[in-house]
Amino acid sequence: MNILEGLNPEQKQAVLHTEGPLLVLAGAGSGKTRVLTHRIAYLVEEKMVSPWNILAITFTNKAAREMKERIENLIGPEAHNIWVGTFHASCVRILRREIERLGYDRNFVIYDADDQKSLVKTCLDQLNINEKNFPPNSVLGEISRAKDELIYPDKFMRMYASDYRMSRIAAIYELYQKKLKANNALDFDDIILLTINILSGYPEVLDYYADKFRYILVDEYQDTNTAQYMLVSMLASRHRNICVVGDDDQMIYGWRGANLRNILDFEKDYPDCRVIKLEQNYRSTKIILDAANNVIKNNMGRKSKKLWTENSKGTPVNRYEASDEHDEAYFVARTMRELKNSGRSYSDMAILYRINAQSRVFEDVFMKQGIPYKIYGGLKFYARKEIKDVIAWLRVVQNGNDDISLKRVINVPRRGIGKTTLDRIEQYAAAEGVSMYRIISRASDYPDLSRALKSLQDFYTFVENMRGLASRTELVSFIETLIDKSGIIRELEAEMTTEGKTRIENIKEFISVAQEFSDMAEENPALEDFLAHISLVADIDDTEEVGDRVVMMTLHSAKGLEFPVVFMVGLEEGIFPSYRSATEEEELEEERRLCYVGITRAREILYITNAKCRMIFGSTAYNKESRFIGEIPEELISMPERYSSGPLQDNSFHKGSSFMPSGRIMDLSDLKARIREFNRQSAENDASEVNVGDRVIHKKFGEGTVKAKVYEGGDYRLDIHFDQYGMKRLMESFARLKKI
């Protein structure tokens, strides 16, 4: 097979230019994955480069898996020896071998966002800093940004010496970092940072890896941050055969420290570099591309690039303005069914939204309508309580210094070790500068631990036994034993609730994940490998893609994917663009890039929808349509004439409400006027009606207090606590309440 076959001239050049630095500016749908995989195949098959000398870095696990598969299809099983992975996965691989140089233990654990938050809280406690003034999440944001920029605590301190708030954060940062090390734990940023530390501090290590990786390829280069940039530069320093592929218009991770300078200044960093632009789009219709180009041209400071395509013109962008989020979901469901009836598969269709919370309504409606779907991301399997508990147990066994996990499991299931005891242990640990587990191992030395002494000793013995077992037993059976002996399942069974049952099911699912991991591994995998795997791979179910199902995901996770039919939903000011980006022009541009990414996912048909009113985070919002809709030229858009019958009948919002006369066809302005009228009326009604906290009288239930009031389907749902009858849920218009 000829590796160069079917490539256009630019793609061919990118494959053939193997020596020296290369920047490929690849527009959306221009075949960049194709270039990357063929380039690797070319290196191995034609240039006789050993797979062992190649490093390919992707941004997501999904992309890594896909790339591996495609390379394997081209060159066969040799592909296994190529390092293909995310930045984080590749660095963990290096750290497993080298981290002891930095005084960490080889069996370090990786903290996720929850663990990080707990740790920051511990730091705040210890430094007597109020959580109210220093919310853990925003502190973490600052720390993370500093790490992205390779700013260490001491430098951070010096930079902000004159700024009270920031110097407090510097103190937290310093303690946080110390505790991470004491816990033998790394957060996500550390994975990159510590790898850089080793490479820069130990020339022999740098030598080894810089020599090993004769050819380095980086995908999604526009989304790399300063630390990642540094890492790549170091690894490429010896051979300088570095090929980066990216598109500045698709930079959507600025909030995570992605630095556009990396791609914009590549030519300065490597003056001898070759730049190749891929501008022919093979994915989308002319209209879709036109729409995307018109949106993105509103951004300033881009690399000049004009995407074009030989594809057909296609159909106009379909626009639907829903009355609320249910209407929106019903519209999508109905349209999808029509498409299915006209011969499309559900798996050809995707719903893309800005925030995970938007998936809920779709899930609801799709379930009712019997449309098969699959949600990517969102509720993470590993984030569930019971799963986190099991993982924390495994971590404690693996690494006793992990205080965060220890605190999590020491009383799961209950064994009479409460907050007081834990606080004391923590204080001793801090005072002596050792881990909590160490204190527990010598619990009898501390008189104030006497009350819980027995429990503590039992716990200690149990963990020690398990640790011994872990080294002797095969992974899966060890995990099963631990789950069994720890009593987690027993406690859940004792609950006798459906919730408990689900949790047990999830734990079983977790065991099968371990089984799968074990099956995939070459030999019997170590516990630490499994733990690292599940820390770095966020989603379990993105491994299998089965059946004819619609997919739903955020715009961020859609990057790199394509679908024949795309529904971009919730195009409203405040949602997309997000209200949080409203103030900064730069953030707004990032939202616009996200919109560009969304539009360019579509191959043939694109739907854009917005809802006039939307219930979000428990309250109702009336959002204007997104400015991005206005940026698509009107002549590219078609508005389905559906306002009369279809969607609105499905929609409980209008049932029994007077503002929608049935059977009459209405034009848009008419509808708008009526919605205004309706809103005005409800506002008026509101004034005279009961509110939370009011005392009311009901004919049947007597006196009570209004506890909650939620707008629902054109009415208010009231939760009222009646003195005689307790809590009742009533709809306001039927309840006939009198205020007292």
Add this chain to the structure above:
DNA sequence: CTCAGCTAGATTTTT
């Protein structure tokens, strides 16, 4: 120490 019941708070996007 545990449990139930309640309140306050949070929800952008991901490795």
Add this chain to the structure above:
DNA sequence: TCTAGCTGAG
């Protein structure tokens, strides 16, 4: 809407 964390009674 959901959940983490707090409070007060047992």
